[in-house]
Amino acid sequence: MAVTVAELAAQLGARVEGDAESLLQGVATLSQAGPGQLSFLANKKYQHQLATTTATAVLVSESEAADCPVTAMVVDDPYLSYAKAVAYLYPEQREPGGIHPRAFVDESASVDPSAWIAANVVVEAGAQIGCGVQIAAGCVVGRNVTIAADSRLHANVTLYADVQLGQRCLVHSGTVIGSDGFGFANEKGKWIKIQQLGRVIVGDDVEIGANCAIDSGAIDDTVIEEGVKMDNLIQIAHNVRVGAHTIMAGHSGIAGSSVVGKYCAIAGAAGIGGHLEICDNVTITAMSMVIKSISKPGVYSSGIPAEENREWNKRVARISRLDKLNDRVRQLEKKL
Amino acid sequence: MAVTVAELAAQLGARVEGDAESLLQGVATLSQAGPGQLSFLANKKYQHQLATTTATAVLVSESEAADCPVTAMVVDDPYLSYAKAVAYLYPEQREPGGIHPRAFVDESASVDPSAWIAANVVVEAGAQIGCGVQIAAGCVVGRNVTIAADSRLHANVTLYADVQLGQRCLVHSGTVIGSDGFGFANEKGKWIKIQQLGRVIVGDDVEIGANCAIDSGAIDDTVIEEGVKMDNLIQIAHNVRVGAHTIMAGHSGIAGSSVVGKYCAIAGAAGIGGHLEICDNVTITAMSMVIKSISKPGVYSSGIPAEENREWNKRVARISRLDKLNDRVRQLEKKL
């Protein structure tokens, strides 16, 4: 697909400085881009690459426009415009509607004719698959699952019974939604399973990465609100609620019954304990452990940056001797 | 399914205060429950909800019975009784025995007639599937795997060759049991694979969450003893032994050849190093790192609670200057 700079600029609301008639066929980084390619400058770190780029056009902000050696497409937010440009230049390839002969769809399930069900998919009884839904090979869609319009499951996704998925969701391979919440009562040392009765409700425009696990609620539902974006290998326990437009990075997790607000950002491998409330607009930095509710927007941390092992071992030893150091200071205070 | 309070009370050994003939059809939380629903009070946090509940009956302990505005079912441990009540009110739905025409079962495998093999399951040569076993869609059961009576695999589980699963086990979707242990010898910088010859042996009544990975042993076997309960995304390395009735939360992991005792609790994202021995009745709190054996029952920790990032950054800086602080105190001591 080739478009003129002018056509793309119209889509993006960009001002063009240079040749509006040149053709764009794809995108590349500033350092790699050649003729016919669009690039963008969104990170100051790469500013030095602008002078020598051989891209046909570059998405830049107003302040960089003068320094652009090729056609500049001036926008407010080059990164956002890049996202939209890519969506325009690389329209998603959707399969035509239909059920692959190697798929198995229970006769009581309802599949919109415009939905696509790939080979080796299993759709169980009572499931409802909306228009434009795309279900790739090897997925298992449990009983009475609902998948709303234009959502897409990549290969080998598992949805347990009763999961509800909103519109335009994207779920990556290996992810499991609706597995039993982790609930047991103890009887003389043995663990007695507590049947998990709730569902998982996923809002519109949610993206869930690969190999995540989202448990069903114990009694009420686990809820992922609209616009949430999750990276890979994320754990969501039973009865968690993740607020709209919150973003979670890889290996992060939320323990049971915690409620995370809207517009939060949970960085990689951060963990949020159970039965907590995290208000809107909270950022948790990488590998932090949250064990108290947070009622004030802001940035919270407990991750420790690595340093040379020899130095680090000294620090750990010092920390373990803090009691003694404190005692020594107290002794000094007494003497004075 | 509807039962009278009296019938359920007989099952649970509960004393009824109120209307023993009222009908129960399901459960709900204290705040959500309405007519026909059973609730329970197990956590002091929710005690204030008892006074206004509109549940038909509530499982309470002796000390709460007087405050219960509706029919009270008095028991020693309301949470445990809730577990049993749910199991009674919501009997697990088991498929009738049979092999789905879209499943593939090797002719040398043995499948009990009461076992259910769903669509797109593959059962490889020599596997033995016991009575009442339920294998959901997309599972792959490797060569010579044994699955004992009444165990259940949710969709898309993978069992490598020679895995042995006990009775009444429950394995959630995406979990892999029997993948190669991570063993390599180094030859001039290159890693030479050490063929992993052991198996994974899983005892009776084990539950394993979604997207876990349990490796086979290098020479001897990896062993998960009876009654162990594992949450999602857990890593068990080769030759680990997890003792009976130990419970592990999401994202936790145990490195190679470590032995964890019985009745332990490993909280979320905690890690246990390799070649360690952890005795019975040990609790590891969230995000802790265990790198020494533990021979004394108790609670062990190294996770640090998150706080506001600005404060946290100061702490990290202070920690990195602990050497200097120590020196200053020593100087002061000398001067005095």
Add this chain to the structure above:
Amino acid sequence: MAVTVAELAAQLGARVEGDAESLLQGVATLSQAGPGQLSFLANKKYQHQLATTTATAVLVSESEAADCPVTAMVVDDPYLSYAKAVAYLYPEQREPGGIHPRAFVDESASVDPSAWIAANVVVEAGAQIGCGVQIAAGCVVGRNVTIAADSRLHANVTLYADVQLGQRCLVHSGTVIGSDGFGFANEKGKWIKIQQLGRVIVGDDVEIGANCAIDSGAIDDTVIEEGVKMDNLIQIAHNVRVGAHTIMAGHSGIAGSSVVGKYCAIAGAAGIGGHLEICDNVTITAMSMVIKSISKPGVYSSGIPAEENREWNKRVARISRLDKLNDRVRQLEKKL
């Protein structure tokens, strides 16, 4: 398979002290080995077991040869020789070439006649499967994927479109390669997806454990160089490059665009932040968080060993009062 000590010794370049004609049929640990079994002594921890072993032969280093009560096979590196002995005694069982009737291979895909495609595998359009490749049940091989000679996918692996896998790779079950990188631009609080255009390129002799997730690049490719070995549940974000012969343990992860050098070792649950460069020959110890580039080979850490919870809570409290302690020392210094 039975071989004489002499035959195996010739394979390994071992010097035999004892009966070179005795037969070996398998391996076992020093304490478990009996007649017909080979063992090895590679870890001083097990040295005391040598005196009483009933193995038929033991791989030992020169310094242990005199203490070996049975036939000694003297080698430079017993662990490496063990790896090679196992490979010789337990030759990998490969399926004969062919496509299982229950597999679905798109007619535009190319599958070498010597490759094996198991039941319920899906191979999509344009994929190229090289000679000797083994693809186990339930795998999904996306469009235009290339799998080079003798690579092996265990059951239920997912390769997204355009992934390239080198020769002799081994990928364990549940692993996902090529899922979308986690890239979003923000528009008034909502996250706008950035279409991920890059691929994942995996070099020769790479092993990837179970339930890992390796994302495709945003524009350029994500690259796993030759000889890399990854354990289970590992997260590799978009545009990461992992250098040749680097080894990564379970639950570790690398954030977007970071470049890790060759011959590195990333221990369990360690995390490497985004946009970093880690030079060759770096070791990151368990549960460490790397947030700065590393340009000097060595060992780096920030993991804290667990201790008794009561003690640990005191330390955390002390750390949070470090500011005050510092102030007190300053006061003392002023007074003096």
